Amino acid sequence: MIKRKDAIILKSFDYRNTSKIIHVLTEDSQRISVIAKGARRTTSRFGGNIEPINFTQIVYYIKEDRDIGILKEANTLEPFLNLKNDLYRLNIAWGLIWIAKKIPDPQDGLFGLLERSLTFLNRGFEEEVLVYFLLSLFHLSGVSPKINRCVMCGSKEVKFFDIPSGGAQCAECRVDSAILVNSLLLVLYDLKKGRLRAWEEIVESDEKKVLEIVLEYGIYHLGEWLNRLRDILPSRIMPKER
Ligand SMILES: [Zn+2]
Incomplete structure (x- = not known):
């Protein structure tokens, strides 16, 4: 199921060779994890959008029985610079x-x-x-x-x-x-x-x-x-x- 939610990025860490996992708090106050595939590549479309503290709108895919999703899109709404x-x-x-x-x-x-x-x-x-x-x-x-x-x-x-x-x-x-x-x-x-x-x-x-x-x-x-x-x-x- 595809979901679109506003979220605050709580944590981001490297996963395998090219990806990252982010932990977020979503607009309905749920804590979830999503994999941002390829996020460590310089050409990644996720770029700075998945940095911790950012207020970001995320679109992700998650299977009913899984507790980790796959990030499709991330757009920063407020980076708190x-x-x-x-x-x-x-x-x-x-x-x-x-x-x-x-x-x-x-x-x-x-x-x-x-x-x-x-x-x-x-x-x-x-x-x-x-x-x-x-x-x-x-x-x-x-x-x-x-x-x-x-x-x-x-x-x-x-x-x-x-x-x-x-x-x-x-x-x-x-x-x-x-x-x-x-x-x-x-x-x-x-x-x-x-x-x-x-x-x-x-x-x-x-x-x-x-x-x-x-x-x-x-x-x-x-x-x-x-x-x-x-x-x-x-x-x-x-x-x-x-
Ligand atoms: Zn009293």
Whole structure:
């Protein structure tokens, strides 16, 4: 059966003498593999269209009972050249791509989230995109933290954030593991809603604090696999220590 889908290229590697295999996340948030025959020849029609991170429309043939398809056409819709020309933002993009490859059950909406996040990076946003991506991923996975109200009593007077309890806490309900975060909750709330400019309002030490809280939240609620993100990202973005 021939299929035509928008996709983001997650990975590309050499296969036999002249071909490549690409792993992609399709518009319906499925991860599939396709063989690009002859892609390593300089005359290949696939050329740069199957480079990782690219947002590409692919046409491929796949048999009912196979899990690998054969690529027929690939046309880049957005190569994200701005972010690829900036090592810092490129590293963050690799982090997002890595999560999309590793997350055990890709949820509906993952493709749209990845595409939006790469677009934000391409426009010049930096680590705030990682926070936005993770908060949105928690939402897709059904483990979204409560941010603007106390998870225990519903009060709006929240100052603390507790990872195991699933979000913000007021001074009365706070448990021992809760972290004092004050107005950083407002920044988290804005980022969750896609208002990335909120990041400009906080100082660098608070940026690190927010990144750490969001990653730890993910490790607790999505699984230990996410801790490897620390090895994927350079330490100036995400510290190695826990
Ligand atoms: Zn409370």
